[in-house]
Amino acid sequence: MDAILLQVLNGLDKGSAYALIALGLTLIFGTLGVVNFAHGALFMIGAFVAVTLQRVLNLSVVTVDPEKKDFLGNPLQVQTPYVESWFGEAAGQAIINWSVPLAILAAIPIMLMIGYVMERGLIRHFYKRPHADQILVTFGLAIVLQEIVKAFFGANPIQTPAPDALAGVWNMGAWLGMSLPYPAWRIVYFIFAAIVISGVFAFLQFTTFGMVVRAGMADRETVGILGINIDRRFTVMFGIAAAVAGLAGVMYAPINPPNYHWGMDFLVLSFVVVVVGGMGSLPGAVLAGFVLGILESFASTTWATTTIPGINQIIIYLVAIVILLARPRGLMGRKGVMEE
Amino acid sequence: MGILEIKDINKRFGGLQALGDVNLSVEEGTVHAIIGPNGAGKSTLLNCLVGKLEPDTGSVTFEGKSILGLKPHQINQLGISRVFQTPEIFSTLSVFENVMIACFAKRDGAFQLNPLTSIKGEKDIHEKVEQMLEDVNMADKRDHVAASMSRGDKRRLEMAMCLAQDPKLLLLDEPTAGMARADTNNTIELLKEIEEKRGITMVIIEHDMHVVFSLANKITVLAQGTPIVEDVPSKIKGNPKVQEAYLGGAHE
């Protein structure tokens, strides 16, 4: 029982990431009708916003402390991060320590901006072009983005620790009378993902803006006839999708040190998630994200990998193939979608 | 027994009854028009005949064989060709190549793996295409890219592709929809010629009464998914049921 619960927990963090990326992909596909191969890159950029903020906060002023001497008797150079000299030592250290959650505040405007520029500057001009061209141009963009990040941050993964308070281990089984120690940050990530997902759904469900977007997803032409300027709303939706992917990336950085090729790694799997969930279905994307994440975690157990070596790396694809053959429209896809 | 027999067809979309107990018999060699107000189920009926939709109940037989459940290409290979409301052609290919594809489909069937045969060597196909283009007065446009032509010419090309297959039954879905008067008249002339020269059985779905009464020798009126009258053109005009159906449709 403990073991099963542990695997479920293990699957939740990756599942959350899949769900968040797949949610954005589905939003973009459903509204703009574009398959965005650069969506994984947005996730990756989000993670590097966290990395950048951590570095910026650690920028230090170098002062010479006349009181202290090193062992040769020279005055000692002391590095004090600017934030510490501005806000005092305790507050400054707290700010640095909490840089990843703080990066959320930075990432929201940055990602919205990137999303806006991407849609206005590039994607917009491809609505009327064939799907192949849309795929190709976003694919090219994905390569460009990842190479830019590589040029600035290098090819190696960069450690981006979580705040000390959340870096420890929580016993998740305490209230069940079980011992189920689990990294706290991963739980935080899951809760964070749940909040973001609920936020997006609430936005679509309870605002007029969201209602129009949902109507547009169902039938773009009809909404166009109603004289509602759907294009502008779609630009905003693209920004939101970009922000969701970015936030997913920011918070994922402490779980797995980010590197430049994260984007494509997660993108391919997120596509599979979208297809399994049902192309165009938002709840489907979220559900499939968690299901596949948990499935992958079960396939990573020692028992599974000794039975079939490497099963953890292909399980998602296998499930996707089976689902596509048995139920082409995916778990929650509308009838007719993907069936021709 | 007609060449095409439709028996007790029903088709529902969710709660909407699109077709209800449709019975229709198309006699060989006739031009059979199906008319009716918007939403009467004309297009649904046509889609059931070509394999795009499958009726919930009932049967459709062509020359005595059921064609239900067959794919569009299989139905076409039996000898049923379809002309679309907006001309469906291979727009990036030349006029000649368009007709050629139809000729190959007729001769070689639904699939032929011949990647090393040269098109240039297919003398009989070339002759047939030339002949076909002569017949529809398009010989001078043979090397034009299909997309670059007027709507009337596209319609003409589509017709040529269907005729190149020597179909036993030609289905026409509003062949003059959205056409200028001159193009409409040309199309009527072309269809008349086809009927006279080749005697192909045709089923026409049409809004334009001018077209219907110029061509049809039998008319079925469809209203709310059900045929209400079937008669020769001269008797349709005065039929009170027809007037009611159309007036009723106009009120909606």
Added chain:
Amino acid sequence: MFGLDKRDTTLFLFVVAITLLAPFLLNPFPTESALAQFNAGYPDLMQRFVIFGIFAIGFNILFGLTGYLSFGHAAFLGVGSYAAVWMFKLLSFNIVPAIILSVLVAGVFSLAIGYICLRRSGIYFSILTLAFAQMSFAMAYSVLSNPNFNLTNGETGLQVYADDPQILKGDGPDFTHLFGLEMNTTKTLELGAWAFQFNAGFYVCAFFMIIAFYIAMRIFRSPFGLMLRAIKTNQTRLNYTGLNSRPYTLAAFVISGMYAGLAGGLLAVTDPLAGAERMQWTASGEVVLMTILGGAGTLLGPILGAAFIKYFENIFSKINDTVLHSWFSFMPESIDNFLVAILYPFVGKGWHLTLGLMFMLIVIFLPGGLVDGGQRLWNRITGKNRTQAEPVANPKPAE
């Protein structure tokens, strides 16, 4: 000649001549001159030109004709390489059985994957092929390289070891060979300041590329090829004209998979080593770029695109900041530093950035590729476009 009409025969002979004379044509600069670094006439690079030429020609039969955009063709390339290396391991270093098996295995593999993926079209097809390719990569990288069943040798890559059976080897050579002619044999012809290299491996690959090009040409001119183009234009009309599009697309998929297998086999012939990274999505993306850069749907385009990309990959990767500084050293130092700082991210290790940018620029500004661009330029120079009333084919497929 060869069942081609006059124009095609000319084109074909042109390609044959260019390919066979490549060691001369790609070596225009004297060996000792400063420009020698721009020469491409050495065996390793020329082999890559023709091998990736084959890969792109095959990809073009699928993408260029039918419009089905596969993002997983590198999988077939990788499978071809593995098959060839296994033949080296089991039989001998003779390349004939290796090449035959690599084409066959890739054919069977593409038949299976194509059968599933072609149940969908458009973007779904692209996503499915991408997923399959990534799965194949994962299989090659880890699943199929465990102690009990080691088919791919994982990270190290599959290679021939001294204790492999090689049952037919006897006293045969220790490197890949064609009935005794070793593939790394190179004859150098020195003419004045120039040194031209003729390599056996290159000519074997060139021979296969010429065959591959010839077959592609026949396909383009066949009724089968016409149907493939019709699929790209209007699948609805095709079905209502009595043609079944599924077997056509599947045949095109398998043919292009076999081309990829051949290319993979030849990669192993020139260097008997097969690694999983050959199957990754980057490799699939590269062949897509080669094809659209040259011109999808054209005969010459893919070869042109493959050569273009492999050449610039080679040149760009060699350039580092020292080389850049030496170029601009005649300028004032500040301008020199400025130019180097601007160009540096795009060369050397930054080659992929250039590749991605090129990808975008081509799709945005030159969707017809170099061949189409060249034709338009030619028309503008000769003033053909305006005076002639002949309608121009719309290069974009009408969905």
